[in-house]
Amino acid sequence: MTPVELSRTVLRATRRAVDAGELSVDVAASVEAGSVRVERPRPGGRGDFATNVALQIARAAGRTPRDVAEVLSARLAAEPGIAGVDITGPGFLNITLTDARARAAALVREIHERGRCYGHVHPDTGDVAQLHVPRDLRAAVLADSARRILRSQGVLVRVTCDEQPDPAWADAIDALDVGIDAYGRPPEPLPTLRPVPAPAPADAVLRLGRDAARWALLHPAPHDHPRVTPEQGGDDHLVQRESNPLFRVRYAYARTRALTRNAAALGFAADPDLDPDVDMEADPAAPLADALLTALGDYPATLASAARHRAPDRLARHLVVIADAFLAFQSAPQSAPQEAAFAVLPRGDEKPSAAHRARLALAEAAGTVLAGGLSLLGINAPEFL
Numbered sequence: 248m249t250p251v252e253l254s255r256t257v258l259r260a261t262r263r264a265v266d267a268g269e270l271s272v273d274v275a276a277s278v279e280a281g282s283v284r285v286e287r288p289r290p291g292g293r294g295d296f297a298t299n300v301a302l303q304i305a306r307a308a309g310r311t312p313r314d315v316a317e318v319l320s321a322r323l324a325a326e327p328g329i330a331g332v333d334i335t336g337p338g339f340l341n342i343t344l345t346d347a348r349a350r351a352a353a354l355v356r357e358i359h360e361r362g363r364c365y366g367h368v369h370p371d372t373g374d375v376a377q378l379h380v381p382r383d384l385r386a387a388v389l390a391d392s393a394r395r396i397l398r399s400q401g402v403l404v405r406v407t408c409d410e411q412p413d414p415a416w417a418d419a420i421d422a423l424d425v426g427i428d429a430y431g432r433p434p435e436p437l438p439t440l441r442p443v444p445a446p447a448p449a450d451a452v453l454r455l456g457r458d459a460a461r462w463a464l465l466h467p468a469p470h471d472h473p474r475v476t477p478e479q480g481g482d483d484h485l486v487q488r489e490s491n492p493l494f495r496v497r498y499a500y501a502r503t504r505a506l507t508r509n510a511a512a513l514g515f516a517a518d519p520d521l522d523p524d525v526d527m528e529a530d531p532a533a534p535l536a537d538a539l540l541t542a543l544g545d546y547p548a549t550l551a552s553a554a555r556h557r558a559p560d561r562l563a564r565h566l567v568v569i570a571d572a573f574l575a576f577q578s579a580p581q582s583a584p585q586e587a588a589f590a591v592l593p594r595g596d597e598k599p600s601a602a603h604r605a606r607l608a609l610a611e612a613a614g615t616v617l618a619g620g621l622s623l624l625g626i627n628a629p630e631f632l
Contacts, residue, residue, distance in 0.1 A: 377405045495570045
């Protein structure tokens, strides 16, 4: 069961409790955006996922969060794919899913099926947002990426700017592929995106090139100063080394594509469904695979958070987490002969196995999510690097 599927399961259980008279509450009015947020438990927590839905609806239901949690936990425990439900704190539901192998396969399968739209909301929600910015290059780039992220969450978006661009500013907007729908001060004040401006003229930003410039403006939080000039360390966005987060993200994607090409040359393809006889618990890379699966499973919640807060930096930072988890996974220990069977691709005379196909599927899922996330930031994902 994927996080999205679990969210729907919790929402369905809540509605059934209302239909059965166990709760009296307008679910649609009490649960934000008609969906339930599930996330990984914090350190020391229990289960595979946690949700605060009982706290969300308790006041409207006229019950304590703990009472609501007890009603929902009984219903959730009877759902297929859920092994158990614990109530912690004032009413948090901590959910343990069934077979970990099945959970991993379901997540990877969902990513393969949805492609770069994994984590997106379909159909459109009908919500409309207007993003207004001053005539500032960083604000315009942030609004452009926020628009892309909001659209991924089913929201229609209009971007407006205070002033008409002068020729130099217009050239910079075009070079960075930024879309602005209208110019002019609104008749009534609008909430305005005002990140800390780039401490350099537009041409200093553009010298980095489209992709590195957008990353330099988007990766820092809006209240942090971006680094764009050589004196500020802007050239660090161009170097191909591990210290550059943009390079790690794009390199990780390129590595996933190389694994797919090399597997095709060896005559096999990805398959997320493991042979039941394969003992992945004995895989020394299993913790690394779990870390990657966790990062991929958290991606939809990260997109929703980035959309809600108009914060592309949250997406950029999560892509770094996914890239680092993938690079650790595909570089799992390979020195000892007995560990060779756990590499993504076969070595020497080894034949492709079900484990190889499953690990390739996980690698490809990571690449799919990285490419989709980069596209929402307006940055290219190169197949070769």
